[in-house]
Amino acid sequence: MQNEIREKEKMKITVAKETLPKSTVKLTITLPWLEVEKIYQKTLEKKAEQIEVPGFRKGKAPRSLVKKKISQEALLRETLQEILPQAYANAIREQNIRPIIQPKIKVVAMEEGQDWQFEATTCEKPEIRLGNYQEAVKNGLQSSKIWIPGKEEKKGKESRSEKIKKLLEILLKTIKIELPPLLVEEEVNRLLSSLLEQINKLGLTLDAYLNSTRKTVEQIKKEYQLQAERALKIEVILEAIAADLKVMVEEKEIEEMIEKTTKDKEEKKRLAGQKYYLATILRREKTIDKLLHL
Numbered sequence: 128m129q130n131e132i133r134e135k136e137k138m139k140i141t142v143a144k145e146t147l148p149k150s151t152v153k154l155t156i157t158l159p160w161l162e163v164e165k166i167y168q169k170t171l172e173k174k175a176e177q178i179e180v181p182g183f184r185k186g187k188a189p190r191s192l193v194k195k196k197i198s199q200e201a202l203l204r205e206t207l208q209e210i211l212p213q214a215y216a217n218a219i220r221e222q223n224i225r226p227i228i229q230p231k232i233k234v235v236a237m238e239e240g241q242d243w244q245f246e247a248t249t250c251e252k253p254e255i256r257l258g259n260y261q262e263a264v265k266n267g268l269q270s271s272k273i274w275i276p277g278k279e280e281k282k283g284k285e286s287r288s289e290k291i292k293k294l295l296e297i298l299l300k301t302i303k304i305e306l307p308p309l310l311v312e313e314e315v316n317r318l319l320s321s322l323l324e325q326i327n328k329l330g331l332t333l334d335a336y337l338n339s340t341r342k343t344v345e346q347i348k349k350e351y352q353l354q355a356e357r358a359l360k361i362e363v364i365l366e367a368i369a370a371d372l373k374v375m376v377e378e379k380e381i382e383e384m385i386e387k388t389t390k391d392k393e394e395k396k397r398l399a400g401q402k403y404y405l406a407t408i409l410r411r412e413k414t415i416d417k418l419l420h421l
Contacts, residue, residue, distance in 0.1 A: 138162055138210075142218045149305045150253045152226075155235070156218050158210065158243045166210045167239070170202060203237055207245075215247050225251055228313050250307035255367045260301055265421050267297040287419075294418055298364050299357070306359055314355035315348060322347070369414040376406045376413065384409060 141157040175193045183192075194202075211232065219226060230247040237243050268290065285293070326336045337343065368374075384405055385398045398405065 138213055138217055140214055140217055140221075142221055144222045144224075147248075149250070149307045151248065151250045151307050151309060152222075152224055153246055153248045154215075154218050154222065154224075154230075155244065155246050156214055158214055160240060160242050163206065163210060163243050167202070167206045170206045170209060171197075174202065174205075199239070203239065207234070207237060207243075210243075211245070218247065219249075224249070227252055228310055231309065248309065250309045253304055253306055253310075253363060255302065255304045255363060257302055257367060257371060260298065260368065261421055263301040264294065264297055264418050268294065268419065268421075290419055291415060294415065295361055298368075298418075299360060302364050304360055304363060306356060306363075310359060311352060311355050314359060315351045318351045318355060319348070365411050365414050368418065369410050372414065372417050374410055374414045374417065376409045380409055381405050 139159060139162050143155040143157075145153040145155070147153055171190060171194070174197050175190060178193050178196050180192050180196065183189075215230060218224075226249040228249060230249040233246040233248075235244040235246060237245075323333070326333060329336075331339075333344075337347075340347075381402050385395055388398060389395055
């Protein structure tokens with residue numbers, strides 16, 4: 128196994144990088160057939176072990192006869208699935224790219240005996256300029272009173288949720304950021320998948336759900352796109368501000384959060400396995416607190 132991993136790590140590839148707008152990157156990766164053939168032959172060997180050819184013991188038939196019984200398309204596809212992850216990993220390492228999503232893959236050339244080529248399009252963290260966000264927040268949150276419609280003589284104190292809502296609106300208005308389209312698309316697809324799962328749990332068909340909501344698929348996609356863009360912008364902005372304000376989360380804080388969340392031992396064990404996710408939530412909350420108290 129270790130030798131196989133080392134072979135993949137030494138895989139010779141040629142990479143052409145194209146920088147696209149909005150932090151998007153396209154890599155054209157070419158693999159010489161000599162490199163591909165190593166994996167191709169191993170894939171063929173694995174399949175040969177499962178193939179029975181009359182007159183030969185299972186797995187002992189000549190490879191020329193075995194190939195006639197195997198779909199060439201399936202053989203090439205399985206070879207690609209085996210070789211693609213490491214080729215892509217080598218490419219992003221070579222080009223010093225830090226993707227934030229899984230790539231979109233487009234096969235350009237994939238024939239036996241020829242060099243293989245595919246395109247991998249991905250994106251990095253969007254560029255963000257915070258500007259004088261602290262002043263904008265201070266000025267925007269200056270008033271701690273809100274006017275209650277129909278009660279002109281009375282003033283109400285803002286709740287924490289109302290302050291956070293106002294804070295986020297200030298940040299979205301003040302800090303400009305262009306999200307990579309692929310990042311938004313991935314989030315929209317996640318939301319749509321979640322919706323379909325909920326519809327199935329209710330025992331409904333998609334058509335029945337659309338009829339009940341009086342919406343089209345395109346309308347739902349548009350709503351989810353706006354929702355995704357807003358949520359992603361907030362996430363990226365707060366992450367950048369957390370770095371700017373040097374907001375840190377200690378192990379002790381995560382443990383305290385788990386302790387407050389549940390007393391159940393199994394649940395605590397499950398949460399302990401999600402410390403990175405919990406740290407992200409805590410860091411975001413601490414960042415919001417700092418902004419509210421500027």
